Amino acid sequence: MIKRRLSANYVYTGKVNEFFRNAIIELDENNRIIQVLPNADNRELAFTEFYNGILVPGFINVHSHLELSGLKNKMEKNTGLAGFFEQLNAKRAALITDASKNALQMAIEEMWRNGIVAVGDIVNTPDTLDVKKKFYAQLYFHNFVELIGFAASHADSVFNIGLELASKFAHFSNSSIVPHAVYSVSEALFELIFRHSSLSESILSIHHQESIHENLIIAQRAGLLAKVFNHRKYHLNDLPLSDTVSDFISHKISNQKLILVHNTFAGVCDLQGFNKQNTFLAICINSNLFIENEIPLIDQLYASGLPICLGTDSFASNDSLSILDEIKSIMYHFPEFDFSEVLSWATLNGAKALNIQNDYGTFEKGKKPGVNLIQNFDFKRKRVSNDSLVKRIA
Numbered sequence: 396m397i398k399r400r401l402s403a404n405y406v407y408t409g410k411v412n413e414f415f416r417n418a419i420i421e422l423d424e425n426n427r428i429i430q431v432l433p434n435a436d437n438r439e440l441a442f443t444e445f446y447n448g449i450l451v452p453g454f455i456n457v458h459s460h461l462e463l464s465g466l467k468n469k470m471e472k473n474t475g476l477a478g479f480f481e482q483l484n485a486k487r488a489a490l491i492t493d494a495s496k497n498a499l500q501m502a503i504e505e506m507w508r509n510g511i512v513a514v515g516d517i518v519n520t521p522d523t524l525d526v527k528k529k530f531y532a533q534l535y536f537h538n539f540v541e542l543i544g545f546a547a548s549h550a551d552s553v554f555n556i557g558l559e560l561a562s563k564f565a566h567f568s569n570s571s572i573v574p575h576a577v578y579s580v581s582e583a584l585f586e587l588i589f590r591h592s593s594l595s596e597s598i599l600s601i602h603h604q605e606s607i608h609e610n611l612i613i614a615q616r617a618g619l620l621a622k623v624f625n626h627r628k629y630h631l632n633d634l635p636l637s638d639t640v641s642d643f644i645s646h647k648i649s650n651q652k653l654i655l656v657h658n659t660f661a662g663v664c665d666l667q668g669f670n671k672q673n674t675f676l677a678i679c680i681n682s683n684l685f686i687e688n689e690i691p692l693i694d695q696l697y698a699s700g701l702p703i704c705l706g707t708d709s710f711a712s713n714d715s716l717s718i719l720d721e722i723k724s725i726m727y728h729f730p731e732f733d734f735s736e737v738l739s740w741a742t743l744n745g746a747k748a749l750n751i752q753n754d755y756g757t758f759e760k761g762k763k764p765g766v767n768l769i770q771n772f773d774f775k776r777k778r779v780s781n782d783s784l785v786k787r788i789a
């Protein structure tokens with residue numbers, strides 16, 4: 396039964412180049428789409444709610460660390476990745492306070508207000524378990540249980556702790572076990588993770604080319620990351636050895652779905668070895684500006700043919716948890732991209748990356764993607780402006 400009819404100056408469906416003037420979206424009582432009437436210009440259907448702006452599907456945030464929400468406004472910017480880890484280490488104590496639990500809830504509420512409907516969230520602890528249960532009906536979570544372990548001798552125990560943590564989240568959401576990055580996981584632990592993901596057909600996610608020092612540590616055990624880890628007496632010898640981190644991952648992956656996160660220093664050559672059908676490039680541009688004051692070469696990433704999706708990362712490296720803010724930054728730095736293209740990264744591609752495209756990502760019959768209104772849209776140039784705002788409509 397039709398519960399609501401929604402319309403606006405334009406309806407963007409989430410697919411590239413697909414937008415309709417004054418289209419109407421019909422929703423049932425569960426906010427599932429009954430139909431989209433694309434050319435509804437001259438019709439006047441009863442009970443239609445008309446909004447000034449554009450309607451877009453709910454945003455998919457493929458990469459965050461909600462656990463770090465307590466570090467909002469506590470981290471220094473532009474310290475580089477090695478400096479970021481040093482700060483994180485020094486400030487971890489701030490994450491086990493009651494204030495941090497509040498920050499966690501506020502972070503999820505902020506995502507919700509900003510029109511985010513699904514989140515790929517990195518999990519290192521059970522800290523987010525209770526609050527995610529609370530928001531279970533309103534936000535879809537895919538929990539990436541992330542493993543870090545330098546010493547090969549600890550690989551089994553680290554992996555088993557990961558399995559146990561994943562089982563806690565598995566009761567009410569999807570989860571998978573993933574490596575943090577090539578420079579923080581022993582080759583032995585990689586074997587366990589890759590075998591598990593291949594057998595369970597679970598989605599992999601890995602931080603990839605976030606710093607130029609990643610390749611240095613993997614090829615030569617040199618660079619700033621190596622310096623920081625050596626100082627802490629980590630076992631660098633058990634890490635993979637490879638010319639580049641990209642080479643190592645692409646050779647190890649079979650056919651599981653993979654999200655490469657950041658790609659700040661990745662070029663077309665780095666991406667050639669990855670399968671275009673199931674490798675996704677997650678861009679977190681505002682986090683890259685925060686940590687490294689660098690931006691990914693999105694034009695080159697796009698040219699690689701691998702689908703792009705978007706993430707906010709966390710309050711430890713971002714001032715907001717807003718996919719619209721990520722879109723604004725991307726369109727500011729790469730004005731050559733069409734808005735409907737970038738929107739598809741934030742909606743359809745993100746949904747595909749998290750395997751939820753049957754319900755999310757586009758305005759199509761039978762889906763329940765959520766409906767966002769973008770106000771202050773620049774209709775003349777057909778793109779978001781600095782003043783654009785997002786409001787959740789359904």
Ligand SMILES: [Zn+2]
Nearest residue numbers: 460517602708
């Ligand atoms: Zn991250």
